[in-house]
Amino acid sequence: MGTLEAWKKMREVCIVGVGLHKFGRWPDKSVGAMGREAILTALDDAGAEFKDIEAGFSGRVQDVTGTGQFVFGEVGQTGILIDNVEKACASSATAVRIATWAIGAGLYDVCLCTGVEKMERGLLGRVTDESRAGYAQLMGMFIMPGVYAMRAMRHMSQYGSTPEMFAQVSVKSHKNGTMNPYAQYQTELTLEQVLNARMICDPITLYECSPTSDGASAAVVCAKEVAHRFRGKPITIAGWASGTPEYKPEGVGGDVAEGFIARLAKETYERAGVGPKDIAVCQVHDAFAPGEVFAVEELGFCPSGEGARYIWEGKADIGGEHPVNTDGGLESRGHPMGATGIAQLTEIIHQLRGTAGPRQVPGDPKVGLTHNVGIGGCQMFILTR
Amino acid sequence: MTEAKEKKRVPLRRGAFEIPEEPGAEPYLVGVKCRKCGKYFFPMRHVCLNCGGRELDKVPLKGKGKLYTYTIVRQQLPGSLVQVPYGLAMVSLEEGCQLETVVTEGFESLEIGMDMEVYFEKIREDAEGNDQIVFKVRAVRS
Numbered sequence: 001m002g003t004l005e006a007w008k009k010m011r012e013v014c015i016v017g018v019g020l021h022k023f024g025r026w027p028d029k030s031v032g033a034m035g036r037e038a039i040l041t042a043l044d045d046a047g048a049e050f051k052d053i054e055a056g057f058s059g060r061v062q063d064v065t066g067t068g069q070f071v072f073g074e075v076g077q078t079g080i081l082i083d084n085v086e087k088a089c090a091s092s093a094t095a096v097r098i099a100t101w102a103i104g105a106g107l108y109d110v111c112l113c114t115g116v117e118k119m120e121r122g123l124l125g126r127v128t129d130e131s132r133a134g135y136a137q138l139m140g141m142f143i144m145p146g147v148y149a150m151r152a153m154r155h156m157s158q159y160g161s162t163p164e165m166f167a168q169v170s171v172k173s174h175k176n177g178t179m180n181p182y183a184q185y186q187t188e189l190t191l192e193q194v195l196n197a198r199m200i201c202d203p204i205t206l207y208e209c210s211p212t213s214d215g216a217s218a219a220v221v222c223a224k225e226v227a228h229r230f231r232g233k234p235i236t237i238a239g240w241a242s243g244t245p246e247y248k249p250e251g252v253g254g255d256v257a258e259g260f261i262a263r264l265a266k267e268t269y270e271r272a273g274v275g276p277k278d279i280a281v282c283q284v285h286d287a288f289a290p291g292e293v294f295a296v297e298e299l300g301f302c303p304s305g306e307g308a309r310y311i312w313e314g315k316a317d318i319g320g321e322h323p324v325n326t327d328g329g330l331e332s333r334g335h336p337m338g339a340t341g342i343a344q345l346t347e348i349i350h351q352l353r354g355t356a357g358p359r360q361v362p363g364d365p366k367v368g369l370t371h372n373v374g375i376g377g378c379q380m381f382i383l384t385r
Numbered sequence: 386m387t388e389a390k391e392k393k394r395v396p397l398r399r400g401a402f403e404i405p406e407e408p409g410a411e412p413y414l415v416g417v418k419c420r421k422c423g424k425y426f427f428p429m430r431h432v433c434l435n436c437g438g439r440e441l442d443k444v445p446l447k448g449k450g451k452l453y454t455y456t457i458v459r460q461q462l463p464g465s466l467v468q469v470p471y472g473l474a475m476v477s478l479e480e481g482c483q484l485e486t487v488v489t490e491g492f493e494s495l496e497i498g499m500d501m502e503v504y505f506e507k508i509r510e511d512a513e514g515n516d517q518i519v520f521k522v523r524a525v526r527s
Contacts, residue, residue: 127464135398139487139519140458140465146473149456157454157497201473202457247434249424 017046239272
């Protein structure tokens with residue numbers, strides 16, 4: 001991996017401020033208004049002002065063009081570079097990674113990264129204009145839970161995991177969400193409620209699906225050597241990786257198969273100089289509950305096939321071996337696609353700073369991980385204190 | 386007196402299969418085979434993912450394989466021509482490439498590993514009254 005040497009030579013980069021606009025349904029709030037609130041919160045958290053920002057990166061999935069320019073424009077207009085970044089559900093995490101490269105290379109000292117989204121209710125991928133719809137859309141194949149469901153069905157067939165185990169992910173997620181004032185859903189659900197909810201694609205029920213949401217997130221990213229200028233406690237971006245699923249000559253590949261996440265996890269661990277056992281808290285992409293099961297396996301917390309049991313036995317709970325999605329994850333925190341990446345980082349920042357309140361992982365956690373999947377790609381980080 | 390127009394079969398979307406001119410002849414799935422390394426791909430593509438070869442020949446596929454995995458879709462996707470419930474399946478074709486398609490026949494009895502076959506049927510008529518054809522899979526009838 002050629003870039004390991006180059007990463008080691010780069011300046012240390014950290015996050016000094018984070019801010020969120022509560023995720024949920026905000027029909028009367030524009031993307032600009034939500035973005036503004038998240039940015040101001042992040043700047044205040046850092047003890048920074050907009051004039052400190054030297055470059056900006058804005059993550060959004062829908063209606064990308066111009067977003068960064070007008071969202072940042074709510075707060076200031078200083079002539080800085082502002083790039084719009086899109087990697088589906090991993091857009092704002094990708095924005096942070098690009099800022100990390102720019103700062104690490106010495107081009108900028110302080111950057112602002114944002115994530116925003118405003119979404120309609122209901123399934124993505126519906127046909128709005130038949131003349132432009134492809135075969136998969138017309139045949140009802142372009143259904144997001146479908147890919148996760150197919151992988152879950154195979155997981156049950158190969159490893160004996162059960163629908164109850166997948167449902168437990170949602171139970172844990174909603175329980176954690178009750179302790180997160182920024183979460184879209186703050187109500188506990190029982191296993192029965194999750195299992196008996198409307199079935200979407202076997203075995204995934206409605207309560208195992210992340211919702212569509214409106215929301216925003218922001219982070220102030222800076223070189224460690226200038227972090228002393230700011231009030232916010234800096235958390236270092238120790239490792240990262242991004243990539244896409246590779247063609248597999250031996251058979252089934254792509255999103256349904258295992259493998260590419262595990263490969264990216266190894267790269268992330270190598271860059272950070274840590275291993276799976278060092279991860280004290282993490283955020284994974286639970287767009288649908290089985291996503292969390294696959295993630296704990298691919299991140300190396302347990303062997304392949306054991307992920308469902310791992311979560312069922314409480315090892316991913318806040319007091320468990322590898323706490324996962326302590327703030328409710330995508331399922332309960334919500335999933336405004338462009339904003340999710342930085343929201344994952346925000347929770348890890350709070351956990352490592354010790355400011356997660358009732359959600360705080362005990363034992364003074366020092367190493368956290370985020371795993372954020374977008375259509376056909378994934379962005380991961382390891383953060384350290 | 387108006388003449389009855391000859392009803393044609395047309396694919397819902399072009400590129401995945403061929404429909405022979407003869408009225409009774411079965412359609413067949415088409416993929417490509419790399420001239421250099423012999424790997425098959427579906428749907429058709431122009432550059433081999435295995436060896437980078439740029440000469441890929443259009444070939445008929447047998448339409449047979451094993452069920453790799455599946456789910457049953459129960460939430461209707463607005464604009465979809467297929468009504469819930471239906472199966473969504475990944476099939477490992479004999480030629481070594483994979484196929485994702487729907488199962489509307491026998492999706493309640495699917496089992497991972499079972500032998501599947503591709504078949505073709507009309508889904509609706511187009512504005513000119515032609516039959517629009519789609520491909521699906523079902524368990525091989527023993």
